[in-house]
Amino acid sequence: MKKYIVLGLLAVLGYYLMSIFLLVDFGLPHFAHGVKDVYLSSSKNILKVSNAVTAIVVNFRGFDTLGEVTVLFLSATAMSGILYKKRHDIGERSILFPASSIIRSGAKMLFPSITLLGIYVFIHGHLSPGGGFQGGTIIATGFLLMLLTYQNYSVSHNRLVWVESVAGMLFVIIGLAGYFMKGSFLENVLPVGELNDLFSGGVIGIIYVLVGFKVAAELIGIIYTILHEKG
Amino acid sequence: MIFLITVLLILLLMVGAAIYAIVQKDLLFAVIASGVISLILSILFLILQAPDVALTEAAIGVALTTIIFIITIRNTVRYEDERNKKKKQKNVKKLAK
Numbered sequence: 001m002k003k004y005i006v007l008g009l010l011a012v013l014g015y016y017l018m019s020i021f022l023l024v025d026f027g028l029p030h031f032a033h034g035v036k037d038v039y040l041s042s043s044k045n046i047l048k049v050s051n052a053v054t055a056i057v058v059n060f061r062g063f064d065t066l067g068e069v070t071v072l073f074l075s076a077t078a079m080s081g082i083l084y085k086k087r088h089d090i091g092e093r094s095i096l097f098p099a100s101s102i103i104r105s106g107a108k109m110l111f112p113s114i115t116l117l118g119i120y121v122f123i124h125g126h127l128s129p130g131g132g133f134q135g136g137t138i139i140a141t142g143f144l145l146m147l148l149t150y151q152n153y154s155v156s157h158n159r160l161v162w163v164e165s166v167a168g169m170l171f172v173i174i175g176l177a178g179y180f181m182k183g184s185f186l187e188n189v190l191p192v193g194e195l196n197d198l199f200s201g202g203v204i205g206i207i208y209v210l211v212g213f214k215v216a217a218e219l220i221g222i223i224y225t226i227l228h229e230k231g
Numbered sequence: 232m233i234f235l236i237t238v239l240l241i242l243l244l245m246v247g248a249a250i251y252a253i254v255q256k257d258l259l260f261a262v263i264a265s266g267v268i269s270l271i272l273s274i275l276f277l278i279l280q281a282p283d284v285a286l287t288e289a290a291i292g293v294a295l296t297t298i299i300f301i302i303t304i305r306n307t308v309r310y311e312d313e314r315n316k317k318k319k320q321k322n323v324k325k326l327a328k
Contacts, residue, residue: 053283121286129282137290144298219295226302 048192049201054126058204062186065207066171069214073168076218083225099149107149114142122212126201132211139212140219147227155224164217167210174203174210238278245271256311258304266297 043055057065099107122135146153178187186203193200245268252264269292276285 051283130286131283134283134286134290137287137295141290141294144295148298223295223299226299229306 044195046192047188047201047204048195048197049126049204050196051126051128053129054131054204054208055201057131058126058207059186059188059201062175062207065211066175066186069168069171069211072215072218073164076222079222080225083229098151103149107145111142111146114145115139118142118212118216122208123205124198125208125212126204127196127198132208133215135208135212136215136217137219139216140223143216143220144223147223155220157221157224160217160221160224164214164221167214167217171207171210171214174207178203234278238275241271241275241278245275258309258311259301262297262300262304265300266293269293269296 039056039060040052043049043052043060047055047059049055049059118135118138120135121130121138122132125131125135143155147155174189175186178189179185181187181189186207188202188204190202190206192202199205248264248267248271252261252268255261255264269288272292273285273288276282276288
């Protein structure tokens with residue numbers, strides 16, 4: 001009986017969701033007639049940023065990005081709070097079987113290129129798709145590869161904490177500089193340069209580099225903590 | 232028309248992978264299937280002209296989440312009923328004593 005009630009409720013929910021989605025034309029640019037045009041034109045003409053998504057995420061909605069980074073920081077803190085171990089409790093990483101020499105040399109060759117790809121993604125965040133979050137995650141994936149392959153490869157926890165807090169503080173300091181010099185938080189204070197240049201868009205490039213470092217440090221910390229958790 | 236058919240095929244693949252992930256009792260295979268869902272989803276984002284979101288989905292959904300789940304499986308149990316079976320065996324032993 002319960003099953004049929006659940007199925008019926010799901011059918012009603014599905015009917016209404018379906019009717020909402022059928023009202024909107026799929027994949028066509030019918031959304032938000034006014035706002036879209038303002039964002040596109042001002043990111044191209046005022047900020048000189050060719051990737052409009054980055055312009056919205058970092059400049060027009062920069063405060064939301066600060067909140068997002070804070071959420072990630074809080075979740076990393078909570079995770080290490082739950083799984084925290086004192087230094088003498090950290091033993092060997094539990095590895096089921098040692099990695100073969102093919103994986104070892106492959107990881108050694110892949111690690112620099114993965115890191116380079118991550119750095120490229122977050123430096124060119126305002127020119128091509130990608131940005132701080134994506135680049136940081138790619139760098140964390142490279143470190144994960146090394147941590148899984150080499151049993152005695154370790155990351156200094158202190159250094160991670162330093163990178164993370166310095167990057168976060170610089171983000172807030174740039175935001176405050178915008179507040180004191182131009183009148184609103186995270187306002188652009190640097191010259192914007194030319195469209196499609198590497199040094200264009202004012203503070204956007206700097207903020208995305210900082211976000212990349214911060215996200216990479218947080219994710220590497222999370223992975224390191226999980227890998228040292230004994231079953 | 233071709234665009235719509237491609238998107239529908241990709242969506243069908245995603246639904247298939249999701250059903251496989253639910254039905255499969257071997258949790259390792261289920262985690263791989265959920266990684267496949269993320270991979271297809273990132274391709275879908277690329278088709279829908281959102282390369283930023285596609286990059287995020289590929290990096291987080293395919294690589295990080297899958298590997299974190301695999302580490303969790305390695306530290307706990309691999310099959311769905313394993314823990315219950317162990318508990319039952321313990322109870323049976325207690326009753327026999």
